[in-house]
Amino acid sequence: MSDTPSYTPPTVWTWDKASGGKFANINRPIAGPTHEKDLPVGRHPLQLYSLATPNGVKVTVMLEELLALGHAGAEYDAWLIAINEGTQFSSGFVGANPNSKIPALWDRSGDTPIRVFESGAILLYLAEKFGAFLPTVGQARAECLSWLMWQMGSAPFLGGGFGHFYAYAPAKFEYPINRYAMEVKRQLDVLNRHLAEHPYLAGDDYTVADMAVWPWYGTLVKGQLYEAGEFLQVHEYTHVLRWTDHIAERPAVKRGRMVNRTWGQLNSQLAERHEASDFDNKTADKLVAPS
16 A cells, blocks of 8 residues: 655655645644733633533533532633634633643632643543542542543544544545554444443443543544544444433533534534523534534
8 A cells, every 4th residue: 555646754854834734724843822812711710711622522511510410619611712713822822721722721719720731631620629520449430540541542543643634634645544544443442342341431430531532432433523434434333322322412411512612503502601591592402513
């Protein structure tokens, strides 16, 4: 198997032209802010800066689940970060996340604001802060943390690997698509075999592990992520489908999917969320999955 034309890497790589297809305008090999702009701050203890990509959905689902349990301290403002416009490179956002990736969270409930970045770290922080959705001891805790870390390590192959070369790259090449499709199907098989014997990833209970994995692999097996369902033959993963359909029916999940969403059906979009009443004029029953 080979792609043409072939490419011989230079001795020293230099950044002399934009690359990255759809996202070329925001890709660069350096960190730090490109412009000065403070982040807005609302009135709630938790301030979230995000977008309804799978990584963003993890956190808004978690926050809505906490509120559904009655944790009033989990009230939050969710501010939209339009990554295609480069707003993640503002001085304010870089101050919240030096890696310039959504989501980022400021916890202003105490005397000193605390920043948390990386979606998995935010899930753990919130779970420990409120004592919810994270087993505290034994096998269940080990399973939960293992599957959470599995997702954080696996998703780059699904998103940055398969998603990029299959959906976003300016040209399609056989080798990278085949390479990442093989790995994504292997990951789906890992999940399918595990969920054949367990209702949730950590065992009998719904945890942050499910909240982390579901926005990526749940939407994938529904054929909506990258519109790759037929290509990957996702109907084969029946246990993952059972699991994802079950989670999708949770009211908090339906609400969480809407937050910071600016595409799809109008009733699935809630660009920013500042009060629980912001959902009142929305119907979450017909959401389309993030893409």
